[in-house]
Amino acid sequence: MELEQTLAKYFGYTTFRPGQREVIEAILAGKDGIALLPTGMGKSLCYQLPGYILQKPVLIVSPLLSLMQDQVEQLKRIGEKRVVALNSFLSLTEKRYALHFLEQYRFIFTSPEMLLQQQVQEKLAKMELSLIVVDEAHCISQWGFDFRPDYLRIGEWFSQEKRPPVLALSATATQKVVNDIRTTLSLHAPFEFMYNVDRPTISLGRVVFADRADKAKWILQHIKETAGPGILYMSSRKRAEQYSEAFTQAGLRVAAYHAGYGAEDRQFIQQQFIDGELDWIVATNAFGMGINKSDIRQVIHETMPANVANYMQEIGRAGRDGEPALAILLYCDGDEELAKFVVTGDLPSASHVDRYQELVRQQVQPSQMLKNGELSETAFRVLAYWSQKESVEQVKARLNQLVLEKYQAVDEMLKITQTKDCIRTQLVGYFGQKLQEKPENCCENCGIHYDEINTERLKEEKKVEMIPWESRLKQLLIGF
């Protein structure tokens, strides 16, 4: 069967998106692969389709539980029943059942933690897989912002002689991270595909302010006067809440979004935004994963993000419908200091390293530190991984190095923020690509006719009002 026919039969599409066919053909030819595709561009199809052609199970290693859940749901929705998620959510009985029948599934999702368990390894060693997929592969890079030590540990697992092809997937990857992925996973001359990072329909604006107060004024006015839907990215939860409050007071349809809210609340906001009940989301960088809204017209960064990859990913949420959209980066002297403070705030410090050793000496579980809230979960993961392997001095040196790398990433972002040349050329160049053609309304330095892109906020959108409980109950269950 032709690939297109398989595509139509199982997924209902008639054509491939850029890169998908190439990646799939490489896998079917038994090659390793690295596929860098943005979220929402059909990354998962690269292993889902081979799953229907190759007759043995596909193993997908995914570091984020929520993401794993999403993908399992997605497959179930297209009618796939032979799919299982082997994770810590399973009860002992469920896990035993899943392991016993493991070779009968078409898609096996699992976490790096689970993969390190002996019974799981033993079972996998006894069965044949057609393909191993490493999702969110940038987590493997110790320079990545969400480094997962367990991913490093599974590296060994991949170096074995007879193994099926490995496909590494990621939405964000710079050359450095790609190199890390290649070596850590011991990929053999992998086929590499990287999407064209340039998004010609997004104009890249930038506004520089003399001080913070001016910036705040500008934001308030801009949001009042121009039309959404839009995302305003903020550097902290508190600022997101403050701005959202101010906008709400001004009668705008706005909500704050950050990881401090409960899962339901976050989903409510996403749905309100998608349904058009909200015009703006004031968010931290927690917003965006899995958001499927194609008509976002503006993405504004109140301050510099931590690195260029984040910036690209965040502005990439605008204009998915192919219509013109606008990204505006705001800058004021000293913003880079704030960014540096934020990116290293989450790292373990030298005193954490000492304390870890001290606890080990006292034969106390070091995870005590986590329970006491002395540091974040990510920080503890990094600390624990290296402390088990290396001396105090080595760990400290490593952490210093990590801080420097993070500073460097901020400086790279700063360079793009302050450039007097074409911003688009710089951005694309950062990912090792060459800009083919400059669009009209390219960037701040090439010139943007804002009036051509920004639509004025003409009418006062009506705030959604609460209706009586009986009507609401009817609306939910019966309609009208």
Place this chain on the structure above:
Amino acid sequence: MFHQILLQIFHKLNNERTVSAAYHVLRGKRSGQTIQDIGLFQLHNYFGLLPKLPRATFDEAVSTFSQYSWLNMQESGHYSMKKLGLQRAEQTATFLFDGWHYRGNEHAFFARLSLIVQSLSYHRADMHSFSPISKDPQVQAWVRAFLVNHNYQLGHLQQQLFEECQQVLTALPLADRQKQLVLYRLSGHSSPGWTWQQLASERNESVLDSQLAFIELLHTLLNEVHQNSTYALLGQIADGLRIKALLTDSAQQTAQLYEQGYSLEQIVQLRNLKQSTIEDHLVEIAMNEPNFSIGPFVSYEEAEKVWQASKHYQTKKLKALHEVVEGMSYFQLRLVLAKGEV
């Protein structure tokens, strides 16, 4: 609402405990002391209403109370209600919480209900894919089985559930605004739910107060569903969520041995626990089991003396009672107090 509840708890604790006792009650701490306080001071309603209540939020409320001159704080952590505080406490509304029997399980009920409503709403709109509001695989599996058992594909389930919800909500003696609040925590196709922030600001109160109003409604709803057999669907959704075994696990084991006829001393030996621990268990049992008799440990005359003294001196403090009622152990006093009020 939070302040009113806290004031009521302080009022009931009768200046005889530290402020932390109220905190443990709200968090639903399962320690012997807290469980005893629940029985002694009749705090069942409030038990475990806010399992995640941050200490800072609690402390803030207490210091507000001092500022308002509702109570005096002592260095030992004890407090005493002032006249103004007592007046305010008596003016507070009567709440219909039932923390003792649900202990947070109301959230499990609501997770099931939310996913059922969401599924039915999308199904009615002919949309077969949506992002489930509950990510918990156990809830998802439960709801899937429920929907399949009720042949949701026939399309009648929406109407049935609508009627039951309408009936139960109409029956509840709570304000329409409170029912509205709960309905806005549900979501469906083209009808997203509202966040706590949005609801609280619409209702002009704190997020915590909105959450408490939500819990109160669920408790009354669950009790209504449990007391009447007319709610076929809701009865199933609420199944198994009302706490039956009110004892802690260890006390449960002691209760079993005691029922089999073993004496206190024998249980101490059998279980290889301290005598004081087994005594704690027996007090817990006295409080929770209406059929448990304290007769083997205390005579009726002795019990009568304790009740009189407690009334006369307006106290449930063991130390004070120990001084005025002669010849009785602390264990006996606790048994009498535990049994006396229940």
